[in-house]
Amino acid sequence: MTSLKPILIAGGGLSSLLLARSLLRANIPFRVFERDASIVFRAQGYRLRLSPEGLDAIEAVLGPADFERFYARCGKTGGAGFVAIDPLTGDTLGAEHPSVAPELLTSRDNKVVGISRGDMRALFLEGCEAQLRWSHHVTGYTLTATGVRAVFADGSASEEGALLVGGEGVRSAVARQLAAGAVKVYDLGARGIHGQAPSTAFAALGEGVFRMADETTHGAGKRVFLITNVRGADMHDPTVDFGYTLVGSPGVIHPPSDDFTIVGAPAAQLAKQLTAAWHPRVKPLFDNIRESEAAFWKLTCSSPDGVAQWANEPRVTILGDAVHAMTPAGGNGANTAVRDAALLGRLLAEAGGWGEGVTKAYEDEMRVYAGVEVKKSYEQARIAFGIVIDADTPFLGLNDQGGFGH
Template sequence: MATDKPVLIAGAGIASLLLAHSLRRSNIPFKIFERDASFVYRAQGYRLRLSAEGLDAIESVLGPETFQRFWDACGKTLGRGFAVLDAITGETISSRPSAGPAPPAAPPGTTGPSQALVSRDGKVVGIARGTMRKLFAEGSEEHIEWSKDVTGYERTPTGVRAIFADGTKSIEGSLLVGGEGIRSKVAKQVSGGRLKVFDTGARGIHGQAPTGAFKGLGEGVFILKDDTRPEGAISIITNVRPGEMNDPDVQFGWTMVGRPGVIRPPEGEDINAVVGKPVADIAQRLTQNWHANFKPLFDQMNVNEAAFWRITCSSPSGVPEWPNDARVTVLGDAVHSMTPAGGNGANTAVRGAALLGRLLGEAGGWKEGLTEAYEREIRVLGSEAVKASYQTAKGEFGIEIDEERTPVV
C-alpha cells in the first residue's frame, strides 16, 4: 500500500467494511477501529434484503470475482412471492407474485410506498448481516483493531486522530470516517449535534429457526400480522428461500416488530445487553396464540441468536447540513438511520460506502473538497430514504417523531 497517512474508519459495520474493501482495491491505506471484541461478539444473524441499487453498489466495489462469491452466498426467492397473512387464523390478507414491474401493495393500515421486493433475475435477494460483514472484510482483517471504542477525534495541522474511550489516540490519519452506527460520537462532534437519531419507542426482535420450522409457510416473503393484542399490533417478516428447505444445517431468520410499548425487555434491563433466552421467552409469549403453521418459528428457534432491536430513525425532515470538515465525515446509520419499513437501510449504507470509496479512489486518497462533495450527495440520498421509511412506518408501527420532543439515542 501507499505510504500516505491512512484513512481512519470508526466502526466495522457493513458500510465501513465495504468502504475499506474499496480503499484496498485503490491501494489507499486505512485503519478500522471497532468497539466489539470480534465479529461474533453480539448476535447479528438477521437477514438484509438487497435492492437492485444496493447490489449495483456492492458489485461496483467488490469486482467480478468477489461479487460472484457474494452473490452465491445470497439467498434468492421467487415462488409464491409476497403475502400478508393473519397470524392467528393463518388466512391470507393479501398477496401478489414477487415478479413484475410494480412493487407489492403496502400491508393494510400502512401509509407510503412499499419497496419493490425484486432486485435481480426476478428474485428477492437477501443475505445474513454477519455473512455480509465477513465477506466484505476479506483481505482487510489485519487492518482492523478490535475493542477500540471511538469517542471523538482531534484535528492536527496535517490530519486527524481518533480518540478512544480509554483516553488513548490513534495514529494520525488523512481522514476520519464515522461509521460506528446510531450512537456515533464522530457524527455528534463533526455536526455539532445537528445529526440526531430518534428513539421511536418501537422495538423489535430478531430470531432464527431451522428450515423445517418454516414448512407451514412454503417459499416466499411473508408478513404475519397479529392485530388482536389490546396493547398494540405485532408482526414478523420472513423470507423462505428455495433449495434450502431440506437442509438441516441451514437456519432461516425472522424479524418481529411491534408498536411502541408492546415489545419490552425484562424490567430494569438494558435492551442492548439482553440476548438469548430472555429474548426468546418474550417472542414465544407474544406468539403463543398464533396459528399452528407459524408456531414452529418460535418453538424451535435458536435461543442463542435471539436479540432485541431498538427501532430508530434520523430526522424525518431530512439529513441536516453542518459546517463541513475537510478531514472528518460520516457514513451509514451514523448519518441516515431509518426504520425497517421499506427495507432500505442497508442498501442506502452500501450506496454511501461505494460513493465515498469511488471519490477517494478517483482522487488517489484524501484531498480538499472531497468530504464536501460526498456529503452533498449522501445528504440527498439519505434524506430520500429516511423520509420514505418514516412515512411507511408511521402507519405500520404507529410511530410519530416530534423533532423537538422525541428522545434521541
C-alpha cells in the first residue's frame, strides 16, 4: 500500500536534505521543516572527511550526473594517513613515535576526500527548495487514523503526511517522543572550537591531513588536540580558507557562560590563548583565524553499546544524529547519516512511497551498521581523551546547547 500524502521531514541537516533528494528523484512528495531562517543562519562547522561508504551512499542517491558535480566540489588530499606534528617544537614526528597511530584515510582515487558542511548542504538542497519550510521548529507529532502531522513550536500543525522522519540532530523532539527517552546522547565533557584561516597560514605544513597534540601546556591530564586538512590543489590560493578542529579534554575549553551558540570573537580569542605557546610553524593558523567563522561545540556520543531500541511506529522514524550521535573524529557521524538517508530513501522508492514495514526494515538494518560506527567513534574519543561513559556521565536534555553539528 502506498500513499500520495507527503513524507514529512523534520530538520534541514545533511541526512534530511539527502533523503529529500532521494524522494525528489523517486517522484515521492515531501516537505522539509527547518527551525533556522535560512541555510546561512548558523556557522556550518568543520570540514567533513567522506568515507568510501559515505561516498557510495551519496552517489546512490544523486545519480551519476549530479554525483559528478558533487565530487568535483570535494577537495582531494594526497597521503594515506595522518601526519603528526609536535605543536610545541614544530617537528614532524616519525612513524616510530608512540603518538603516531596508523589510520587509512583515503576513500577514492587514492585520495582523502572531504567537503565543507555548508557546501554539502547547499548541493543536497538543489531542486528541493520549493518544499523546504524555513523557521518551522518541529516539537513533536500527532498520529492520525491514516497518517501523521508534525507539531510546531507555535502550536500549529503540518498537513497530514504519510510518514514523519526526525532528522533534527541530537536534540530531536521527534526522537524523544518516538523512543520515549530511550535515545540518549551523552555529554563527554570535552569541548571544541572550529576555526578557519586563509590557506597561506598553512604554508609551513605542506599537503596532508595533520594532527597535533599538546599534552603539557595546560597541566597534568589536560590535552589540546588539533586536526586539519591541507589540500594540495588549494594550498597556494590565498582566496581559499582551510578549516581545523581544536579539541580540549574536559575542563580545558570554557565558552563564556557555557553558551555553545556563541560564534565569532570569543571562540577565536580562546583558540589563540590555548595555542599561545605553539611553534611558529603552526601558530599562523590562529594568528590569522577568521573570527566570524569561529564557533564552539560539545563532544557528544550515543551509547557505545548499540543503537537504542524502541517499539516500531510505522508512521514515524529517525535518522542521523537524532538516533546515533557521534564524536567528530573521522567524520563517522556524517558518513553514517548519509547512509541512513540512502537506505530509507531506497526503501521508500521501492515501496512507491510509504508502506507498512518500511520503517521497521530501515531501523533493523540501520541499527547494525550505525552501532558499529558509534562504538568506533566512542573508542577514538576514549583513547584520545581518556573519556569513559558510565553511570555518572550526563546526557543532553531536549534544550541543551550542543553547538553546530550536534
